[in-house]
Amino acid sequence: MVDKNSLRAAFSERLHEALNDAGVRSRGRGVDIHRHLKSVGVIKTTQAISKWLNGEAIAEADSMVELCRWLKVRREWLEYGVMPKKENEERDNRETSNVSNVRRMHHRFGKVPLISWVQAGAWCEAILNFEAHDPDMWLSCPVPISSQGYALKVLGDSMTNPGPGRSYPAGCIIFVDPEAETKTGDRVIARVPRTNEATFKILVEDAGRQYLRPINPQYPIIEITEETHICGKVVGSFMPE
Incomplete structure (x- = not known):
């Protein structure tokens, strides 16, 4: 934690x-x-x-x-601690810069619950009540996010880049917006068939079919079926120091 x-x-x-x-x-x-x-x-x-x-x-x-x-x-x-420090410096956080593509009128800065991956899977079906949850399990989101947003702590290394480029190593905190529109190339949270847990992958498309692709090539690509549910878009992240 x-x-x-x-x-x-x-x-x-x-x-x-x-x-x-x-x-x-x-x-x-x-x-x-x-x-x-x-x-x-x-x-x-x-x-x-x-x-x-x-x-x-x-x-x-x-x-x-x-x-x-x-x-x-x-x-x-x-x-x-996410660089750069100043607004006029070059941004290197792609998700933060892409927030302008989200409908801002329904979004706000505020605290969101840090939940488990099992809870994230359940979140796909119904918004859970975390109002009475431990206040230490709420994190301030650094980007606009809907009132249904939440945070997850990345587990494993399927989204860790072994080379240069964007990476989400174990322990990284990601912010998920269930109301944000998703498109090919977005980082998403999805619930795959035969499991109650959610998974974190990149939404990709090939020959008219959609897939969930990990950043780490050692992990398999998952084909999206009718039973796959996209739970939300990752709109921001940070690595605790």
Whole structure:
């Protein structure tokens, strides 16, 4: 499972780095953060902000957006360490740049549940109720995602690229949007026949037939049949530090 303490500590380090880059004073910067957030209508206690700076907590979505706007850094970088740091730097996250193709009016930034692969398979049939789930099992999504979105932790190496190129090694966190339209070439979550679990593959087409292809060539390509269910599109990812 995701090491929450490591995520919090890494977020704190990046927050301090961004504050340093922005010229915010080292002593009393918690007060400066509080003052700025209050000026834009985001009310947080000084105790909460102190936890961000000390690696004890990660800022909530409303604070994260304002911190990134104030410090002029990308949310993906501040929250998860996904490069590049600045908005005007060249983007190397293909999924994030493709988010504009998703219908934004039904999407939002926010927290989504980190679920198991068995639960992801069940998600294809009915949206499960995670409102009462452990709050530590919710992750802030760095890209727009529908209210039915969720996160998964990659298992195994079928989506690990042995050479150069996009790779999703074991432990990588992926964000899945069940409402996003899928097309050939997209990374998708699918439930294949005779199993309750979901699988993570690339949707490909050849001679009029569709397949699920792993990135790692050591794994077989799966033909899509009438019993195969595409559960959602992977719209973002990050590798916990």
